[in-house]
Amino acid sequence: MSRNVRFHATGDADVLHLDHVDVPAPGKDEVRIRARALGLNRAEVMFRTGEYVVDPAFPSSIGYEASGIVDSVGPGVEHVSVGDAVSVVPAFAMTDYGVHGELVLAPASAVVKHPASLSWEEAAAVWMQYITAYGGLIDIAQLQAGDTVLLPAASSSVGLASIQVARMVGATPIALSRTSGKRDQLLEAGASEVIATQEEDIVARVRELTDGHGARVVFDPVGGPGVAQLAAATAPHGIIVNYGALDPRDMALPVMDVLGKHLTLRGYELFEVTQDDERRGAAVEFVLDGLSRGLLHPVIDRTFVLDEIADAHRYLEAGSQVGKIVVTIPE
Known part of the structure; x- marks a missing residue:
């Protein structure tokens, strides 16, 4: 038994x-x-x-x-x-x-x-954390060297995995956390910068950190009204990949940001990658490569x-x- x-x-x-x-x-x-x-x-x-x-x-x-x-x-x-x-x-x-x-x-x-x-x-x-990160950042958003990515709820396992995946491809991960209490841990985990969303102006800080351009990629597990600030901090032609609803309220998405900056909002769940043989195979290969090279831990x-x-x-x-x-x- x-x-x-x-x-x-x-x-x-x-x-x-x-x-x-x-x-x-x-x-x-x-x-x-x-x-x-x-x-x-x-x-x-x-x-x-x-x-x-x-x-x-x-x-x-x-x-x-x-x-x-x-x-x-x-x-x-x-x-x-x-x-x-x-x-x-x-x-x-x-x-x-x-x-x-x-x-x-x-x-x-x-x-x-x-x-x-x-x-x-x-x-x-x-597997849950790294394939979730791979699917949203690499498979869908095509994150690459030189990109800036915003990572809400960055202290979660997927958030930390996303920091590592971004680093692996040469992108710049900016971690978002509600307070500054986890700032040192997130910096030690590889975040380039940490923004405490209840203590700082997200949009102003992102513009400051990106020379006014905004982040090309946002990888968001939160949703809710806070998406409005994420959209405002997203670069023209950027993409917001939503993979969760930690805030179950409806999203608030400013239409002029979407239209004026030609933004993409993409819903994503892990299983669209793991239940597709070809995409799952590519994800497993990517993760195993990162693990073997010590870039993912x-x-x-x-x-x-x-x-x-x-x-x-x-x-x-x-x-x-x-x-x-x-x-x-x-x-």
Whole structure:
């Protein structure tokens, strides 16, 4: 029997339980993994509370990211073998697979052999953040050397990954954070500049930092009325890529900025990359290259053990982290 994270009703973190389940042998194009670490994401919180893009079916498994050892493979699986160290790319619906548990199934297309230099914790912290950043910045916005990119909520795992991805291609990342409390940490993480949005004039600071041009790319997980200031700080012919709704209110987008500067607003979600074989392959190649060259390195804020899964969710919801939250599973 395996202890896997499940919930039987939507609600706060207390609805999470470690249920004892029989995990079947992998079917065609499936891999069974003995997990060693689990990566947490805000998507799992939204799924647990019933606010995600799909509704859970109870009892519901949960979890997009895990690292561990291949326990067995199903028919048709050739790229990984029993005993391989692997991690899981979020390329599936949690209504089909949930990889937070001791022994889990995953579709073979989502399972990747990661660099041996990564710890289990680091490997569990790779794919959601880096492919989210790659998809928005590289695949869609075509970020390149010389560009300036604004990164709201920069202390999140995706925000920190975006700083590294921008640096990797020679762009200039400007981190946005509500207060100056995380300024030193964000600068140490590679941000060229940090703007405290509740303490400074975003538009004036961006113009100052870009010689009046504005930022060509904005990569925004917040949305809401604050998009108006982001649009004002965007350069002519710039693009705002929105990938979240931390502020659930409707966006306020000044029409004269959109028309006068010929701006593009693009909604984006990870799965348009990870569920497309060609785009997912390019993303994985980009990330593995960055990891192998030391240009990408997961930042882990805090680890919990599996028995503390509810505490880990509560910590994630508090929003004070700088980097990824990881849950470990002892051997």
